[in-house]
Amino acid sequence: MSLYDVAVIGGGPAGSTAATVLAKAGLKTLILEREKFPRFHIGESLLPLNQELFEGLGLHQILKDQRFVLSTARSS
Secondary structure: OOOOOEEOOOHHHHHHHHHHHHHHHOOOEEEEEOOOOOOOOOOOOOOOHHHHHHHHOOOHHHHHHHOOOOOOOOOO
């Protein structure tokens, strides 16, 4: 019997999103990350096209509560 159904290598934006989707699908998920989080990182931004993804992951309200600025501008 295995402890996890899937291991995701890397806890950055792609890895954490993949792990969230897999866990919401009912899989026992492990994230392996060598860096310590949270970490100081300059230049992060939340792009308008990501808002739909944040809502699908159930993160929209959390980001709003933490006062992250989400742009409502749409690119053409």
